[in-house]
Amino acid sequence: MVDARPIANVIGALLIFLATMMLAPAVVDYLAGLPNYRDFLESALITGGVGLAMKIATANADLSRLNTRQAYLLTVMVWAGLPLFACLPFMLGAPGLGFTDGYFEAASGLTTTGSTVIVGLDALPPGMNLWRGMLNWIGGLGIAFVAMIFLPVMRVGGMQFFRTEGFDTLGKALPRATDIAWALLGVYAGLTALCILVYLGLGMTALDAVVNGAATIATGGFSPSDASLGKYPGAAEYAGAAFMLLGSFPYILYARMAVGQRGAMVWDAQVWALLRWTAYAVASVTLWRLLTSDMAAEQVFRETLFNLVSIITGTGFFSGTFAAWGGYSMAVALIVGLIGGCSGSSSGALSVFRVQVAWAAVQSQIARIHSPERIAPVRYAGRRVEDEVINALMLYVTGYILLLGVLTVAMSLVGVDMISALFGIWTSIGNIGYGYGPMLGDTGTFRDFPDAAKWLMTLTMLLGRLGLLAVLVVALPSFWRA
Amino acid sequence: MTDVRPVTYVIGLLVATMGVFMLFPLALDHAAGDPNWGAFLQASILCLVAGGAMALASANGAGGSMSLQQIFLLTTGVWVAMPAFGALPLILGAPGLSATDAMFEAVSGMTTTGTTVIVGIDALPMGANLWRGILQWLGGLGIVIVALLFLPVMKVGGMQFFRSEGFDTLGKVLPRALDISSALIQIYVWLTVACAMTYFALGMSGFDAVMHALTTVSTGGMSSYDASFGMFQGPLEYAAVAFMILGSLPFIRFVQLAQGIFLPIWRDPQVRAYLRWNLYAIIAVLLYEVLTHDMSISVALRESAFNIVSTFSGTGYSSVDLSGWGPFPFVILIVVGLIGGCTSSTGCSVKVFRYLILFEAIKVQIKRLHNPSSVNPLRYDGRTVGQDVLDSVIVFFTLFMLTFGLLAVGLSLTGLEFKTAVTAAWTSIANVGPVFGREVGPTGAVHGFPDSAKWMMMAGMLLGRLELLSVYVLFMRRFWQN
Numbered sequence: 001m002v003d004a005r006p007i008a009n010v011i012g013a014l015l016i017f018l019a020t021m022m023l024a025p026a027v028v029d030y031l032a033g034l035p036n037y038r039d040f041l042e043s044a045l046i047t048g049g050v051g052l053a054m055k056i057a058t059a060n061a062d063l064s065r066l067n068t069r070q071a072y073l074l075t076v077m078v079w080a081g082l083p084l085f086a087c088l089p090f091m092l093g094a095p096g097l098g099f100t101d102g103y104f105e106a107a108s109g110l111t112t113t114g115s116t117v118i119v120g121l122d123a124l125p126p127g128m129n130l131w132r133g134m135l136n137w138i139g140g141l142g143i144a145f146v147a148m149i150f151l152p153v154m155r156v157g158g159m160q161f162f163r164t165e166g167f168d169t170l171g172k173a174l175p176r177a178t179d180i181a182w183a184l185l186g187v188y189a190g191l192t193a194l195c196i197l198v199y200l201g202l203g204m205t206a207l208d209a210v211v212n213g214a215a216t217i218a219t220g221g222f223s224p225s226d227a228s229l230g231k232y233p234g235a236a237e238y239a240g241a242a243f244m245l246l247g248s249f250p251y252i253l254y255a256r257m258a259v260g261q262r263g264a265m266v267w268d269a270q271v272w273a274l275l276r277w278t279a280y281a282v283a284s285v286t287l288w289r290l291l292t293s294d295m296a297a298e299q300v301f302r303e304t305l306f307n308l309v310s311i312i313t314g315t316g317f318f319s320g321t322f323a324a325w326g327g328y329s330m331a332v333a334l335i336v337g338l339i340g341g342c343s344g345s346s347s348g349a350l351s352v353f354r355v356q357v358a359w360a361a362v363q364s365q366i367a368r369i370h371s372p373e374r375i376a377p378v379r380y381a382g383r384r385v386e387d388e389v390i391n392a393l394m395l396y397v398t399g400y401i402l403l404l405g406v407l408t409v410a411m412s413l414v415g416v417d418m419i420s421a422l423f424g425i426w427t428s429i430g431n432i433g434y435g436y437g438p439m440l441g442d443t444g445t446f447r448d449f450p451d452a453a454k455w456l457m458t459l460t461m462l463l464g465r466l467g468l469l470a471v472l473v474v475a476l477p478s479f480w481r482a
Numbered sequence: 483m484t485d486v487r488p489v490t491y492v493i494g495l496l497v498a499t500m501g502v503f504m505l506f507p508l509a510l511d512h513a514a515g516d517p518n519w520g521a522f523l524q525a526s527i528l529c530l531v532a533g534g535a536m537a538l539a540s541a542n543g544a545g546g547s548m549s550l551q552q553i554f555l556l557t558t559g560v561w562v563a564m565p566a567f568g569a570l571p572l573i574l575g576a577p578g579l580s581a582t583d584a585m586f587e588a589v590s591g592m593t594t595t596g597t598t599v600i601v602g603i604d605a606l607p608m609g610a611n612l613w614r615g616i617l618q619w620l621g622g623l624g625i626v627i628v629a630l631l632f633l634p635v636m637k638v639g640g641m642q643f644f645r646s647e648g649f650d651t652l653g654k655v656l657p658r659a660l661d662i663s664s665a666l667i668q669i670y671v672w673l674t675v676a677c678a679m680t681y682f683a684l685g686m687s688g689f690d691a692v693m694h695a696l697t698t699v700s701t702g703g704m705s706s707y708d709a710s711f712g713m714f715q716g717p718l719e720y721a722a723v724a725f726m727i728l729g730s731l732p733f734i735r736f737v738q739l740a741q742g743i744f745l746p747i748w749r750d751p752q753v754r755a756y757l758r759w760n761l762y763a764i765i766a767v768l769l770y771e772v773l774t775h776d777m778s779i780s781v782a783l784r785e786s787a788f789n790i791v792s793t794f795s796g797t798g799y800s801s802v803d804l805s806g807w808g809p810f811p812f813v814i815l816i817v818v819g820l821i822g823g824c825t826s827s828t829g830c831s832v833k834v835f836r837y838l839i840l841f842e843a844i845k846v847q848i849k850r851l852h853n854p855s856s857v858n859p860l861r862y863d864g865r866t867v868g869q870d871v872l873d874s875v876i877v878f879f880t881l882f883m884l885t886f887g888l889l890a891v892g893l894s895l896t897g898l899e900f901k902t903a904v905t906a907a908w909t910s911i912a913n914v915g916p917v918f919g920r921e922v923g924p925t926g927a928v929h930g931f932p933d934s935a936k937w938m939m940m941a942g943m944l945l946g947r948l949e950l951l952s953v954y955v956l957f958m959r960r961f962w963q964n
Contacts, residue, residue, distance in 0.1 A: 288895070327894035327903050335887050358880055365877040368870075369637055369955055387869070394876040395847045398840055401883050405817055412813035413770070419901060421813065473851050 002480070005061035007074045008054050011081055015051025018085055019044040021134055025089070025127030036125040039093030047085040071150055076474050078142070079462050083107040086135055094128045095120075100451045107458045109135030111465040112143065112346055114221020114316030114433030115457070117447045121226050126207050129224035133211030140218025140346035141188050143465060144251045145181055147344050151467060158354060158393025159467070161385060162252075162344060180255070187254040192217045195243040202236045212317075216240055217247040219347040221316025221433035226444075229306070230319035237306040237319055248274065248313035248341030269381040270342040270352045274312070277352070281308050281336050285329045292326060304329075312336040314347040316433015323436060323444075330436065334423075337432050338400075348431030348464050350400055356380065358397050361390050399468055404429060407460055414452040424453065428460035484962070487543025489556045493563050494536030500567055501529030503616055507571070511609030518607040521575025529567050551961065553632055558953050560624065561944055565589040568617050576610040582933045589940040591617030593947035594625065594828055596703025596798035596915030597939070599929040603708050608689055611706040615696035622700025622828035623670050625947060626733050629826040630666065631659050638951045639878030640836060640871045643862070644734075644825065662737070669736045674699045677725040684718045698722055701729045701828045703798030703915040708925040711788070711799040719788040719801055727760070730795035730823030751863050752824045756794075756834045763790045763818050767811045774808060786811070794818040796830035798915015800926065812918075816905070819914045830913035830946060832882055839867060839875045874951075881950050886911050889942045896935040906935070910942030 026040035066074070086109065087102035097105060101117045108115045109132055121129065151159040196213035204212065208231070211224045225231040229240050249271055286304045290297060303320035310317045311333050322333075340349025357380050364376045378385045404425055411421035420437030424446070427434050441448055446457065463471050504526035511519035548556070565588035572584040579587065583599045590597045591614055603611065633641040678695035682688060693706045694714075707713045711722060735747035747753060767786040771777050785802055792799045793815045821837060823829015839862055846858045860867040886907055894903035902919025906928070909917050921930050928936070945953050955961050 292897075327898055327900040328891065330900045331887075331891040331894040331903060335891060338887075361873075362877050362880055362884075365873055366951060366954055366958065367960065369951060391843075391872075392847060394873075394880065395840075395844050398876055398879055399844050401879075402840070405820065409810075409813050409817055412809040415809065417809045418813050418816070421809065473848055 002069055002073060003061075004073070005058040006063050006066055006070055007077055009058040009061040009063065010074055011077055012051045012054030012056075012058065014078060014082060015047050015085060016055065017051075018082060018138075019048030019051060021138065022047065022089065022131070024134065025131040028130055029125050029127030032126055034125045034127070036093050036127055040089050040127060040131070042092055043085070043088035046088060050085070072474055075146055075150055075466055076462075076471055079107075079110060079466060083110055083458075086110060089128065089131055094125050100454050101447075104446070104454045104458050105132070106135060107461055108433075109220065109222055110139035110142070111431050111461040112136055112139045112218050112220040112314065112348070113428060113431040113461045113465075114215065115427055115435060115461075116222065116445050117454070119226065119443045119445055119447055121224055124224070126224075129207065129211050129222075132222040133214040133220075133224070136218040136220025136222050137192065137214035140220055140247070141185065144184055144188065144344070144346045146466075147346075148180060148184065148252055158357065158389045158396060159343065160392070161353075161357075161380070161383075161389045183255040183258065184251055187251060187258065188217065191243070191246055191254075195239075198239050198243070199236060202232065202234075202239060204232060204236065208232075212240070213243075216243045216315065216317070217346075219244060219247045219313045219315045219341065219345070219431075221310070221314075223317055228319060229317040233319060234302075237302050240317060241306050241309040244309050244313045244315045244317075245275070245278070247315075248345045248347035250342045250344035251346075252344050269356065273356055274342055274352045277336070277339065278309060278312055281312070281332050285325070285332050288328050289325060308333065308336060311432055311434060312339060313341045314349055314431045314433070316427075318434065318444075322434070333434070334426060337426055337430050337434070340430055349429070350397060353380075354393055354397060357385055357390065357393055360385070361394060396468065400429070403460075403463065403468060407456060410456055411453050414450050414456070416449060416453050420449075421453075424449070424457055425460055428457040429464035431461060431464050484549070484551045484555065485543055486552075486555065487540035488548055489552050489559055490536050491540040491543065492556055493559050494533045494538075494540065496560060497533030497563060497567050498530050498537065499533070500564060500620070501526045501533060503620065504529065504571065504613070506616065507609030507613045510612055511607050514608055516607040516609065518575045518609055521571050522609060522613070524574050525567075525570035528570055532567070550636070553636060554952055554955055554961070557628055557632055557636075557948055558944070558956055561589075561592060561948060564620070564624075565592045565617075568592060568613075571613055572610065576607045582936055583929070586928075586936045586940055587614070588617055589943055591702065591704060592621035592624070593913050593943040594618050594621045594700050594702040594796065594830065595910065595913040595943045595947075596697065597909055597917060598704060598927050599936070601708065601923055601925055601927045601929055603706060603925075606706070608706075611693055612689070614704045615693045615702075615706075618700045618702030618704055619674065619696040621947075622702060622729070623667065626666055626670065626826060626828055627663050628948075630662060630734060633949060633952070636952055637870075637874060638949045640839060640875035641825065641949070642874070643835075643867065643871045665737045665740065666733055669733060669740060670699065673725070673728060673736075677721075680721045680725070681718060684721055686714065686718065690714075694722070695725075698725045698797065698799075699729045699828070701726060701795045701797040701823065701830070703792070703796075705799060708927075710801070710926070711792075712801045715784075715801060719784055722799065723787050723791045726791050726795045726797045727757070729797075730827045730829030731756070732824045732826045734826050749863075751838060752834045755838055756824050759818070759821065759834070760791060760794055763794065763814055767807075767814055770808070770810050789815065790818060793914055793916075794821065795823050796828075796913050796915075798909070800916055816908060819908060819912045822912060831911075832879060836875045836879060838862060839872065840879060842867070843872055843876070878949070878951065881954070882911065882946075885942070885945055885950060889938060892938050893935050896932045896938070898931065898935055906931070906939055907942060910939040911946035913943060913946050 022040050022044035026037045029037035083103050083106035087106035090097045090102040090105050095118050104117055192213055195216050196209050199209035199213050208224055212229060215222045223229055229236060253268055282305050285308060286301050289300045289304060306319050307322050338349055339355050340351050341347025343351040343353040360378045364378050367376050378390055407425040408421045411424055412418060417438055420439035423436040435446055439449060504522045508519050508522035508526060565585060569584035569588035572579045572587055577600050586599050634644045674695050677699050678691045681691035681694055690706060697704045705711060731753055735750060738746050764787050767790060768782050771782040771786060772779055788801050820831060822831025822833050825833050825835045842860050842862060846860055849856060849858055860872060889907035889911060890904045893906050894900060898921055899919060902921045905918045909915055916926055917928055922928060923930055
């Protein structure tokens with residue numbers, strides 16, 4: 001049996017942290033003179049109380065001997081458990097959501113998906129919008145941390161490629177984890193601050209700049225307006241696109257740049273591929289829309305750039321008239337959304353790294369068909385990729401596609417039409433945030449989806465966020481045996 | 483440079499054979515007093531002359547064994563050349579199609595897809611309809627032979643797993659190829675005859691029985707009516723279900739059965755999985771229909787069984803308006819279409835075998851995640867699956883989905899709306915038949931598609947039919963060197 005105490009201990013600590021965080025929106029709403037601040041205080045008390053109780057009850061836990069199995073369980077429990085408490089303000093306070101909607105909103109925030117069920121965001125108390133932005137931000141930070149430290153050790157979906165020396169077991173990784181976490185936090189906070197300042201400079205209100213800035217760097221996509229970033233058309237869209245891209249680069253590269261390896265970012269294979277593919281997608285869709293509509297060229301380019309970057313990075317901000325772009329744009333959007341940002345960042349989906357290696361593996365297979373005796377090793381960024389990594393990675397890609405199919409079936413079973421179901425699962429599994437299809441109606445949100453569909457999407461967000469396998473492993477009976 | 487003479491020799495012979503087959507519709511139309519027989523006469527002469535000339539011109543290079551390269555060239559060459567000649571009667575004669583449309587109809591026929599561009603099929607001369615049936619029948623027969631003899635040697639998509647002893651090099655295959663082909667042809671003919679007689683006994687006219695038997699056993703799906711199989715509601719649908727399933731089971735098992743060996747077909751995991759999944763899908767759709775619509779169980783059972791099996795096997799008949807079925811059955815249809823029949827059958831798409839291997843591999847991978855030291859060899863049908871088989875299966879799957887995606891993007895680029903583009907890509911690459919969407923005519927014909935879309939669909943059908951890789955290889959520069 002797995003010793004659950006270290007897990008409960010860590011979660012307890014995180015809950016106390018979450019409760020502390022709730023004080024920020026409470027202060028904001030109090031200063032704004034809104035009664036909503038009481039709800040945040042109440043939520044903070046509940047969350048903090050439970051967290052403290054868990055922490056005390058498991059005070060004898062030995063954190064230094066966390067094994068792989070506990071690491072799995074911890075990762076899954078954190079992302080499934082925190083939304084339970086993070087949704088309290090939504091239920092007690094202003095939008096007055098039910099449990100399904102509240103959990104959906106909180107999970108969508110913490111997984112940096114950015115799909116929302118709330119209509120009338122502009123009318124929410126500022127604290128509530130701040131809380132949504134904070135959820136994105138905390139989730140993005142958490143996932144960047146997990147992606148850098150846990151996933152490589154857990155060998156999920158080929159991530160063992162990124163194991164560095166002295167990092168290949170959890171025992172060795174954890175002592176250094178604190179250093180990494182601090183470096184990461186520094187970069188993350190720095191980028192966010194920069195983004196907020198730029199947004200402020202471009203004329204956003206303070207609240208909008210803070211929430212949008214936090215959601216941009218987290219590649220989350222919660223915005224304090226129903227029009228999303230479309231509320232500020234123009235320069236803010238260009239700035240948003242730039243910062244979304246910055247947020248979807250591997251964080252380890254920032255850390256390496258900070259310690260003096262200036263070339264780290266410039267020479268990274270993933271970063272270049274992401275930029276190249278984004279450029280192709282944006283160029284082709286811009287051309288297509290120029291030819292098929294009579295909008296001004298600059299506006300077409302700006303909208304296309306902003307929305308496609310938002311999709312490929314898995315952010316989920318939107319602007320303009322995405323739903324009316326026509327078949328080709330939609331198909332391109334679907335595909336770039338499946339690719340996603342870089343491994344080791346807060347963005348989701350398959351990741352550029354996996355797509356690149358999968359493509360290299362496919363090429364080497366084709367080469368082997370007509371000259372079977374030739375052995376063409378798969379190389380990535382100059383390094384040879386071992387068979388074990390390729391295997392894990394290819395099966396990850398396969399599992400991803402299969403799951404996309406199975407979950408779309410499940411969505412359609414609860415009464416969602418095919419297009420809405422496909423895009424709903426696509427957005428959840430890739431932690432993107434966009435929706436498309438008749439069921440979104442004119443609100444552009446997931447409010448009108450059946451409850452069962454919302455739970456399916458919530459589950460899918462968690463699956464996508466934690467690299468599918470981490471969740472599936474925990475669901476395996478043999479995981480719990482000896 | 484590869485010697486193409488053996489390839490053109492075989493293609494020439496096959497084209498001439500096709501000229502002979504044109505005598506059937508010629509005789510039929512002549513007997514019916516329809517002037518359309520002239521078109522078949524012209525086409526037949528053209529085929530005989532062109533094919534004969536081609537064979538004669540390259541006769542000096544023929545004979546002996548073929549190299550792997552020549553096999554690859556032959557496979558794709560046959561499926562490009564045959565439809566080009568098979569399209570002639572449709573241009574010269576009755577529907578008077580344009581070159582694009584006629585080629586589309588012939589490719590759709592020879593790849594056993596079954597999508598049509600003809601509206602007003604009921605009014606066509608019998609000969610033209612018979613010719614459409616014959617195209618499908620020949621295509622179905624051709625693919626069974628290719629799947630059984632060529633693909634295992636070509637090592638395409640994991641098919642090397644089915645190399646049996648004494649079968650692993652080309653030199654050994656060809657001498658026995660004739661025996662095996664003749665056994666296959668016999669079984670194929672008997673199945674067709676049995677199907678035609680069953681149809682006739684259940685009340686079809688003689689011509690309809692033959693026409694539909696030709697397209698049922700080949701899992702093709704063309705019909706002599708705009709209403710497709712909807713003309714024959716009732717017991718005939720169950721008969722069609724049975725024969726469509728027979729057509730999508732591995733033909734090698736029938737060969738064994740004919741030799742009195744019963745166990746293999748009983749024990750074949752592929753056959754079992756295929757039947758089981760068919761059953762699950764039918765039951766799921768049946769339940770959904772009965773619970774959500776006010777439908778009697780017998781009607782719901784018949785409709786769901788017929789349409790599920792028709793799509794699963796890649797036949798593509800329809801009996802009712804599928805779009806009225808609601809989201810869940812529709813998505814199920816899309817999914818079963820992406821699974822397809824068994825290997826070495828006339829069925830299409832990814833095929834059951836590959837899914838079984840993939841599921842096993844994912845299971846093994848997940849087990850290894852939390853227990854890295856354990857060694858779980860991948861097993862299928864009691865045999866260990868080699869790494870190279872697994873690799874090619876995964877690569878096949880990835881390429882299949884990739885091609886599907888790119889095809890959908892390409893199709894939407896021609897101006898088709900998203901749903902139409904996706905289902906058109908789906909139907910082409912999985913060789914199913916029906917397309918759904920606004921641009922599709924009320925009878926399911928795609929005559930309204932732009933020409934560029936039709937050519938893309940043809941490419942998709944050929945790729946899907948020939949298991950992708952055997953075509954892709956031709957586009958590698960290295961294939962032509964050496």
